[in-house]
Amino acid sequence: MITKETVDRIIGFDGDELPVVSLYAGMCAGDAGSLSTRINSMLHEIRPLAHDGSIGRRARMSLRGDIERLESLEDTARLESGTLAVFSCTGQELFERVVLPRALHDRIVVDTAPWTRPMLGVLEEYHRSCVVVADRRSAEAWELYQDEMRQIGKVEDPALRKPNFAGWYGLAEHGVRNRADDLARRHYRNTARMLAELFRTGGHELLIIGGHPEEVPNLVEFLPRPLRERLAGTFAVDPRTATPADIRHGAERIAERYERDEERRWVSDVLDRAAEGRPAAIGLDDCLWAGSVAAVQSLLVQDGMAVPGVVCEESGWLATAGDVCPLCGGPARPTSDVLNALAEAVIDEGGRVEHVLADTELKAYMVAASLRFPLPPRPERSAA
Template identity: 50%
Template structure:
């Protein structure tokens, strides 16, 4: 699982005068065994740099050890992994191997800082769902992220036992006491959730429990929880299992994500109608990628289209033997949309793969632009 904490840890590292080796290796699901040879080919490129005697000895020695370390740990990734990233600076004690759930372009980078932009773009597509299983005296917190459910612990408060056995004035007093303890408990649960929401530790919130008690709890939500509230589900907090929690929470997350996708598509079409900078369809988006104009690219999930790329200028188009920017021959690609995605990621843009049924299905790609598209060549 790609974790925010991992990306933050890597981002904060600097080589302090020594190189950081970054490798992104794409996995072909149809030929996963080819991954090893891909790593070999990329490390061969690094060996050439490490053998350059014009570089300081400490730099060359660190790169050689980086190569050795990657060779030691490389193995065929987990079945759902579609890319692997390596970050290494042996002389400064950095080594990270990160499996990625989305494909990225093969890339070798040697710089004083790690190159994390593709990982950040991938993280943007996934939402962290906090789950609170709540009753009047307890709360159990969970997190659903990238299809993995993690237990975050419990909170328990005092409750009255068998309040129904009180009579007369005692019944009234007992009822008030029960309500008071429940309200105190709900506030305590909210006080635990709200700081995590403010600090960005989760994107969305789902609540499970007895149906008659859930509105009592959600009434205590401050604005930061209301803004992230995705839905509720009915379970018995004392008997619910891990499997049921995931089974109930996953559709809430999926519905929220599909609704968000529809809204993103609607927003771009509205921008288009009002004359704000947008790109609609493959031709415009490829030119937007070429000119680094795309700030947020929406891609219909599983969409593919053939096209051409210039590896020198990063020109993207549906056809053409020669790059109009630099005059060099273009390279044919069976999926120019994937090349577009990688280009937008390289330029710091956001990517959203859309599964929902929207007008995007007609266009395959659309984008919000940083500036109006310049005239096409």
């Protein structure tokens, strides 16, 4: 699982002007060629830099170390689907390897900082959820992210396990009840404090609560407003007998429902923008042109779609067909999936990409986008 600490470590890395190699190797089911072959092919692109006299000796030595590390990776790289992302700077002892849940195009970049936009673009599609399972005396917190779950916190408080309302230590019935309620309220306050700290330090986006249906509302009452606003839903479970698999199953159902509802809201918002005449692009041709001129703020793509097209490496022009770029006059290369190229272009320009699984009106258009500015006139396509 990709942790926040790993992502923060990569983003915050300072190579002290030494080059950083960022490699993305994507695999889809049925792809031809091994991952090792792809990595080796990409390394050929940067090998000349390791002997380039125009850069300093320290930088060259660091690059050679990076290449050796990545060459050794060829023998162990195994990936059925998704993307292997590797960030290396031997001179500053950086070597981070993460597996992204969605396939990206093969790319290798040498720069003074890790090239993280493709990684961040994919990770934005997944919510990091904090799941708490609680009763009147105990609470366990878990992090759910990218189909993985790990325990991140626990609260255990004293409680009256079996109150005897005929009297407990000489107290009358109402005293026993009051004492039990006081202990439960103290426990819920402690649980709320734990959750507030986890959200402050863990970068969680959603809160999901599990427990006995009659007890969960009591915990919700003690949550501060910022946490209530993050509450995605609740599920019924017995905290004393639930297994991690039970908790994960209940939480995943809530997270999935939230994500589908969120996708419906996004689609509705983009379509409303278009209907009101605000900057938006609906359909493949308009969205490709919007991506060509870096106009896309948020891109919505119907999940599972793939469309062949063309890309101009020089200008960034994207289209479904054409041999010559109308922007720069250079050649356009074919691509098996121009939607993927569009998504990468949006991420490169700091935009957001969401793949929509929900059943919405987007199916009729395949792709839609909210824009930073209205689209300029589209040039006519040229033929060779």
